[in-house]
Amino acid sequence: MIKYIFNKIIFLIIISGFSSASLFADYVRISQIDSSRLLLSQEVKVYVSVTNVEGEPVGKLMQDAFTLYESPDSRNFTKIPDITGFQSMANYESGINFLLLIDNSGSMYRNMKGARTKNESDKRISHAKKALITFLKSISNPKDTVGLAVYNSYYTLFSGLTGDKAKIEDYLDKIMQPNPDEAFTEIYSSIYTAVDEFSSVKGRKAIIVLSDGRNQPYYKYTRKAHKTLGTKIFEYAEPAKYCQEEGVSVYAINFGPKSERKDQGLSKIALQTGGSVFDAFDPRQLNDVYNKIVNQILGEYLISYPATMEPADKKYVKVECNTATGLASAVRFYFSSTVFGLPLTKFNFLLVIPFLLAVALLWLLSNIKFEKKRSDPSIEVLNPGSAKASTNFFTLDKNKKTIIGGDPSADMTLSGGATKIKEKHATVAFDKVKKQYTIVADGNLTVNNKPVKTKLLEPGDVINVGGTTIVFDDGEVDK
Amino acid sequence: MSTLMRRIFLCIIGMLAGLAAWPFAETTLLFQAGFPSYLVFSVFLGIIFGLIMGGFFGTSDGIIMSVKSNIISGAVFGILVGIVGGAIGFLIGQAALFIIGDMLIHSAKSFNTIGFPISRAVGWAFLGVFIGMIDGVRSRSLDKIKVGIIGGIIGGFLGGLALEYSRLVIPGMLFARLIGLLVFGLLIGFAYGFVENRLSFGVLRLLNGKYKGTEFLINQKKMKIGSSEKNSIVLLGYDKISDTHAELAIKGDNVVIKKASPKTIISVNDDKVDEHELIMDDVVEIGNAKFLYKFK
Numbered sequence: 001m002i003k004y005i006f007n008k009i010i011f012l013i014i015i016s017g018f019s020s021a022s023l024f025a026d027y028v029r030i031s032q033i034d035s036s037r038l039l040l041s042q043e044v045k046v047y048v049s050v051t052n053v054e055g056e057p058v059g060k061l062m063q064d065a066f067t068l069y070e071s072p073d074s075r076n077f078t079k080i081p082d083i084t085g086f087q088s089m090a091n092y093e094s095g096i097n098f099l100l101l102i103d104n105s106g107s108m109y110r111n112m113k114g115a116r117t118k119n120e121s122d123k124r125i126s127h128a129k130k131a132l133i134t135f136l137k138s139i140s141n142p143k144d145t146v147g148l149a150v151y152n153s154y155y156t157l158f159s160g161l162t163g164d165k166a167k168i169e170d171y172l173d174k175i176m177q178p179n180p181d182e183a184f185t186e187i188y189s190s191i192y193t194a195v196d197e198f199s200s201v202k203g204r205k206a207i208i209v210l211s212d213g214r215n216q217p218y219y220k221y222t223r224k225a226h227k228t229l230g231t232k233i234f235e236y237a238e239p240a241k242y243c244q245e246e247g248v249s250v251y252a253i254n255f256g257p258k259s260e261r262k263d264q265g266l267s268k269i270a271l272q273t274g275g276s277v278f279d280a281f282d283p284r285q286l287n288d289v290y291n292k293i294v295n296q297i298l299g300e301y302l303i304s305y306p307a308t309m310e311p312a313d314k315k316y317v318k319v320e321c322n323t324a325t326g327l328a329s330a331v332r333f334y335f336s337s338t339v340f341g342l343p344l345t346k347f348n349f350l351l352v353i354p355f356l357l358a359v360a361l362l363w364l365l366s367n368i369k370f371e372k373k374r375s376d377p378s379i380e381v382l383n384p385g386s387a388k389a390s391t392n393f394f395t396l397d398k399n400k401k402t403i404i405g406g407d408p409s410a411d412m413t414l415s416g417g418a419t420k421i422k423e424k425h426a427t428v429a430f431d432k433v434k435k436q437y438t439i440v441a442d443g444n445l446t447v448n449n450k451p452v453k454t455k456l457l458e459p460g461d462v463i464n465v466g467g468t469t470i471v472f473d474d475g476e477v478d479k
Numbered sequence: 480m481s482t483l484m485r486r487i488f489l490c491i492i493g494m495l496a497g498l499a500a501w502p503f504a505e506t507t508l509l510f511q512a513g514f515p516s517y518l519v520f521s522v523f524l525g526i527i528f529g530l531i532m533g534g535f536f537g538t539s540d541g542i543i544m545s546v547k548s549n550i551i552s553g554a555v556f557g558i559l560v561g562i563v564g565g566a567i568g569f570l571i572g573q574a575a576l577f578i579i580g581d582m583l584i585h586s587a588k589s590f591n592t593i594g595f596p597i598s599r600a601v602g603w604a605f606l607g608v609f610i611g612m613i614d615g616v617r618s619r620s621l622d623k624i625k626v627g628i629i630g631g632i633i634g635g636f637l638g639g640l641a642l643e644y645s646r647l648v649i650p651g652m653l654f655a656r657l658i659g660l661l662v663f664g665l666l667i668g669f670a671y672g673f674v675e676n677r678l679s680f681g682v683l684r685l686l687n688g689k690y691k692g693t694e695f696l697i698n699q700k701k702m703k704i705g706s707s708e709k710n711s712i713v714l715l716g717y718d719k720i721s722d723t724h725a726e727l728a729i730k731g732d733n734v735v736i737k738k739a740s741p742k743t744i745i746s747v748n749d750d751k752v753d754e755h756e757l758i759m760d761d762v763v764e765i766g767n768a769k770f771l772y773k774f775k
Contacts, residue, residue, distance in 0.1 A: 039570070040518060306516075308579075309512050309520065338511070338521070339573050357498065369545065371690060449760060460762070460768070467772075473687050
């Protein structure tokens with residue numbers, strides 16, 4: 001018991017470095033926003049977790065402890081006048097998605113007191129693996145999923161989320177000691193990356209970080225650009241904010257000896273995201289990690305309200321919770337873009353012009369006449385087929401014969417037809433008695449798909465010479 | 480009008496529809512905050528948008544075939560169908576946008592360049608389906624509805640993408656939405672023309688007279704030909720043509736032409752026929768009008 005109280009005191013000393021205001025404050029986290037009924041009923045559901053300084057859920061809060069706001073820009077929030085639904089112990093049946101993030105820096109290969117050791121089982125990494133196996137075994141909901149990643153100077157994902165816990169245990173064996181170049185501890189950037197990888201996952205999300213030391217950015221200590229981060233050095237606030245936005249809670253398990261300074265930033269991330277910090281030396285605490293997270297989720301509040309109609313691609317929801325320790329708040333967003341997107345800033349009367357212009361142009365289109373006027377009699381190539389025609393259109397002359405053939409001096413010269421084209425293949429002439437044009441064939445040809453030697457031509461007759469389709473028209477137009 | 484011209488006209492009418500719908504869309508969007516819910520807002524915007532798009536697309540057949548009375552009746556019917564189609568299309572489009580947007584917004588840092596355009600495009604594609612269907616419903620033709628759905632999906636999807644990408648290139652919504660709507664209309668028209676051609680059973684090309692060169696797409700399973708404006712193929716300005724003179728019907732993959740009544744006369748390749756299965760390059764004579772049958 002004395003040891004337990006001592007741990008608490010140590011813990012409080014650690015977090016007292018944050019700020020006096022946050023010393024005993026409760027934390028609010030929006031773990032999920034469900035906007036699936038937004039279109040049909042305008043309803044938005046918010047799952048809110050309220051935790052105390054030890055990461056335990058704060059229960060028995062009433063509806064009036066919560067105030068909701070919405071904002072189209074994350075700056076100007078409007079109070080939601082009516083909360084339409086309120087439920088404590090929101091029974092969330094689908095599982096929790098855990099990402100295990102293990103420190104694989106050089107120091108994890110020392111013993112728990114920080115000394116070098118050749119005995120594998122003494123090494124911190126072995127203890128960490130054991131702790132994770134304990135955690136995996138304590139998972140009781142088959143819908144829970146687990147993923148595995150390690151970090152040192154770099155972040156490496158070993159396994160995406162899976163329901164197969166045995167697979168994760170197998171992966172634990174594959175974690176190898178890093179090279180000296182990889183031995184830095186990029187805690188903050190790795191959590192940030194983990195949240196990013198996690199962001200497409202729906203539902204409850206928790207990252208469990210096993211760490212034995214402080215954030216030691218590669219660039220800060222080597223002054224060499226990091227291969228993915230370059231010269232950027234992450235502050236703890238960046239992953240903390242990203243976790244809040246994505247509803248991820250962070251649970252930290254500290255593996256460093258008590259005398260070593262723990263990473264304050266990591267503790268802050270855990271607290272601010274509604275998670276907590278566990279001490280790896282206390283087996284009771286380790287065994288309790290899973291239950292604590294589950295209890296926290298069972299202790300969530302479900303608040304429903306009608307969404308505002310302010311145009312925005314993303315709508316920010318702020319939940320303010322008034323607990324015994326004061327006011328705490330959290331912000332998350334949901335997708336709210338409409339099919340046509342955001343409106344203009346103000347109405348412009350010039351907008352009338354495009355409509356009038358469109359109507360006028362349509363009217364113009366409708367008045368275009370596609371009618372042909374009466375014209376001179378002609379023959380026209382509709383489809384040359386494989387042949388090449390010297391002209392596609394030829395106006396007929398009543399007083400002259402028109403020659404269609406292969407000869408260059410013909411009126412319509414066709415070369416390279418599918419069948420042989422004679423020099424003077426066909427002649428079109430005006431029959432003055434019948435007052436009609438007549439075609440006289442020298443070679444093989446068809447008119448309206450019938451082989452002919454001679455034929456009086458009707459308007460629209462289709463002449464085929466060696467595969468070339470030619471249409472005759474007398475140019476007359478019916479009234 | 481040739482099939483190429485027909486396609487160009489459909490594109491132009493589509494763009495004009497987009498241009499005309501734009502100011503109404505902008506004005507409605509300005510009042511979004513005043514609507515009681517996303518449901519009412521979507522239905523209202525859908526009605527306004529469908530009304531304009533439907534009205535414009537409804538005129539296309541009449542304009543292309545130069546039949547004035549069909550322009551007016553087409554527009555009126557297009558408006559009615561557009562109102563229904565727009566409202567349904569917008570609702571489904573909005574639902575799709577919410578679902579996909581919600582899935583993607585948390586998943587990618589590149590949401591603005593990939594996730595958002597895709598969400599938007601899917602929403603627009605659903606809208607396009609219902610806008611594209613307008614002309615088919617108007618002419619009570621299942622085949623045209625099919626054509627419209629395909630055209631609408633393509634046009635809607637690409638129009639939505641155009642809106643998002645032009646928003647990335649030109650900051651501010653003003654011209655992005657105009658560009659998006661123009662592309663939407665243009666592509667629905669284009670896709671409609673393109674798909675219509677592909678799905679048609681052939682073309683009858685007029686070889687003589689007042690409308691020489693006009694190509695009639697055989698795009699429905701049953702089409703009537705005659706001088707009355709009720710027919711699918713209206714032949715004005717040709718002598719010896721009855722109100723309803725001939726009928727085209729699809730049997731299997733083939734087009735059959737037959738007399739609409741015992742009194743009318745039709746010839747194929749200069750032979751009088753009652754009924755005839757058309758093959759490529761057949762010359763069909765209906766009254767004084769002569770056509771060449773082309774298989775696509």
